Amino acid sequence: MPAPPLVSVENLVRRYPLPAAPFGRRRHVAAVDGVNLTIAPGRSLGIVGESGSGKSTLARLVMALERPDAGTVRFRGTDLFALPPDELRRMRRGFQMVFQDPYGSLDPRQRVERIVAEPLDVAEPQLTRRERADRVAEMLAAVGLSADAATRYPHEFSGGQRQRIALARALITAPDLIVADEPVSALDVSVQAQVLNLLMDLQETRGVTYLFISHNLAVVEHVADDVAVMYRGRIVEQGPAAELFSAPAHPYTRALVEAVPDLSSFDGAGSHPPATDADADVEADSESGCPFAPRCPRARAVCRSERPRLREIAPGRAAACHFPGE
Amino acid sequence: MKFPRAAAIMQRPALAAGATITLLLAMVALVSLVWTPYPYTDMNIAMRLQPPSARHWLGTDQFGRDILSMLMAGSRNSFAVGFVAVGIGLGIGVALGTTAAVRGGIVDDVVMRLADFTFAFPAVLSAIMITAWLGPGAVNAIIAIGIFNIPVFARLSRGSALQVLSRDFILAARAAGKGMARITVEHVLPNIAGILVVQATIQFALAILAEAGLAYLGLGTQPPNPSWGRMLNEAQTFMHRSPWLAIFPGAAIALAVLGFNLLGDGLRDLIDPKLRRARS
Numbered sequence: 002m003p004a005p006p007l008v009s010v011e012n013l014v015r016r017y018p019l020p021a022a023p024f025g026r027r028r029h030v031a032a033v034d035g036v037n038l039t040i041a042p043g044r045s046l047g048i049v050g051e052s053g054s055g056k057s058t059l060a061r062l063v064m065a066l067e068r069p070d071a072g073t074v075r076f077r078g079t080d081l082f083a084l085p086p087d088e089l090r091r092m093r094r095g096f097q098m099v100f101q102d103p104y105g106s107l108d109p110r111q112r113v114e115r116i117v118a119e120p121l122d123v124a125e126p127q128l129t130r131r132e133r134a135d136r137v138a139e140m141l142a143a144v145g146l147s148a149d150a151a152t153r154y155p156h157e158f159s160g161g162q163r164q165r166i167a168l169a170r171a172l173i174t175a176p177d178l179i180v181a182d183e184p185v186s187a188l189d190v191s192v193q194a195q196v197l198n199l200l201m202d203l204q205e206t207r208g209v210t211y212l213f214i215s216h217n218l219a220v221v222e223h224v225a226d227d228v229a230v231m232y233r234g235r236i237v238e239q240g241p242a243a244e245l246f247s248a249p250a251h252p253y254t255r256a257l258v259e260a261v262p263d264l265s266s267f268d269g270a271g272s273h274p275p276a277t278d279a280d281a282d283v284e285a286d287s288e289s290g291c292p293f294a295p296r297c298p299r300a301r302a303v304c305r306s307e308r309p310r311l312r313e314i315a316p317g318r319a320a321a322c323h324f325p326g327e
Numbered sequence: 328m329k330f331p332r333a334a335a336i337m338q339r340p341a342l343a344a345g346a347t348i349t350l351l352l353a354m355v356a357l358v359s360l361v362w363t364p365y366p367y368t369d370m371n372i373a374m375r376l377q378p379p380s381a382r383h384w385l386g387t388d389q390f391g392r393d394i395l396s397m398l399m400a401g402s403r404n405s406f407a408v409g410f411v412a413v414g415i416g417l418g419i420g421v422a423l424g425t426t427a428a429v430r431g432g433i434v435d436d437v438v439m440r441l442a443d444f445t446f447a448f449p450a451v452l453s454a455i456m457i458t459a460w461l462g463p464g465a466v467n468a469i470i471a472i473g474i475f476n477i478p479v480f481a482r483l484s485r486g487s488a489l490q491v492l493s494r495d496f497i498l499a500a501r502a503a504g505k506g507m508a509r510i511t512v513e514h515v516l517p518n519i520a521g522i523l524v525v526q527a528t529i530q531f532a533l534a535i536l537a538e539a540g541l542a543y544l545g546l547g548t549q550p551p552n553p554s555w556g557r558m559l560n561e562a563q564t565f566m567h568r569s570p571w572l573a574i575f576p577g578a579a580i581a582l583a584v585l586g587f588n589l590l591g592d593g594l595r596d597l598i599d600p601k602l603r604r605a606r607s
């Protein structure tokens with residue numbers, strides 16, 4: 002009997018209105034279009050996909066920072082969007098977030114101590130000044146920063162150090178889940194590995210579960226146990242990281258994997274998703290047919306007429322393709 | 328954004344000049360509370376309309392009052408008007424502007440259309456309307472000037488708040504469980520404070536000018552309370568015989584406005600280097 006999932010996402014949909022043409026019908030684009038996923042406690046899930054695939058929107062929905070148009074996000078079985086605002090705010094101590102841009106995610110007007118302690122303001126407002134300072138010092142040590150960092154301002158730190166500060170802040174309430182949205186992609190390549198290793202160390206020592214979002218396959222393979230590949234707001238393939246990358250079943254996953262010259266290195270160059278034309282064929286995103294068909298080298302007649310559903314292709318693995326693994 | 332240091336201020340001549348003038352005037356206003364060469368209400372008909380001399384440095388007016396004493400006491404009035412009028416504009420304007428930015432939607436529309444409406448009237452003309460309606464007097468003049476400072480600060484704080492609200496640290500604060508009211512106080516206001524201080528300095532100069540204008544028209548401070556604007560008005564009759572009656576209060580007004588404008592511009596350059604580059 003497997004443990005109940007930490008997070009379960011069901012049929013999640015989030016649409017954004019497109020700029021309307023004059024007198025035209027208001028059109029929407031679905032950034033997240035019917036996503037289902039579960040994360041077991043202690044097992045980290047990586048989400049990969051090109052920019053515009055809906056990864057970041059999914060992250061904000063899981064964090065309940067945005068309301069979905071349909072579907073639910075459950076955290077430890079509780080539907081986050083059914084909670085009254087007060088209870089949701091108290092619940093937030095269990096799931097925290099690390100953002101992509103370490104220059105934008107820390108308030109430039111606050112000292113590091115206040116930044117790191119901010120989640121405690123809501124989670125544990127009864128703490129004394131002293132107790133807060135101790136907790137901050139403990140977290141700064143855990144992420145490898147010296148104690149005197151607490152009295153300094155964010156602009157005095159490098160990108161990697163700032164991301165450590167962001168991590169200390171995310172960890173201070175001892176959350177079960179950390180949603181990390183491209184946490185290393187804004188960093189120098191040499192610093193990326195340090196921060197990734199820190200993330201993994203913290204996972205071991207503190208038992209946190211990551212929802213780890215990245216366009217960089219090498220990074221995801223390094224951190225995640227399971228991987229979900231997103232394309233146009235949908236999950237097109239899902240499975241254990243090692244299997245999925247060694248034998249991709251969906252042609253889109255394969256295209257992503259083949260575009261990476263060397264998975265064992267953190268070389269940022271060349272690890273971006275293939276430069277296939279993602280925007281040119283928005284019109285082709287009709288109701289019927291596989292959304293990837295216009296870009297798929299193996300597309301057949303059925304691919305243009307019938308949308309493939311995400312189905313199990315092997316134990317623990319699923320793909321949304323009529324001809325998986327071909 | 329870092330807070331400027333004293334050394335950085337002194338490297339900028341305009342800012343240094345503005346700060347010096349403003350500080351000097353502030354000191355004069357403070358000194359006038361305890362000391363002026365003569366009591367500014369003392370009349371001495373035998374000494375009327377004296378040109379500047381050793382006894383009366385800036386001469387005397389048609390009642391024999393000492394001009395320097397009146398100017399010193401008048402600076403108090405100008406500062407009081409500036410502080411209160413800008414305070415009204417800042418307090419109400421920032422509250423409205425940030426609320427509009429945070430709430431958006433209909434609240435935003437209503438607040439901003441009201442601001443547009445108020446803004447559409449020339450400020451001094453509207454101040455004249457308000458004082459004509461409420462009756463002349465220093466307090467009503469201050470209220471009138473204050474009201475027309477509200478849309479200035481409402482717009483500025485809304486625009487700057489929107490910019491701050493789009494930053495990731497706002498999302499991070501929400502993820503930490505903070506509500507929007509708390510986020511506004513803890514994150515938005517500190518991040519727009521610099522811009523607001525700059526604008527407040529510039530509005531201060533405008534308030535002094537507006538008060539002088541109202542007083543000149545007889546709608547502001549009433550006699551015997553001293554006011555630069557009213558001194559100009561009274562000087563009019565004696566312009567040809569005793570031009571210093573007009574020159575000195577005129578110069579005082581010009582100096583105060585110049586000082587605050589230089590200070591405001593200098594502070595803006597210091598706080599926002601991007602703006603400086605764009606201008607040069």
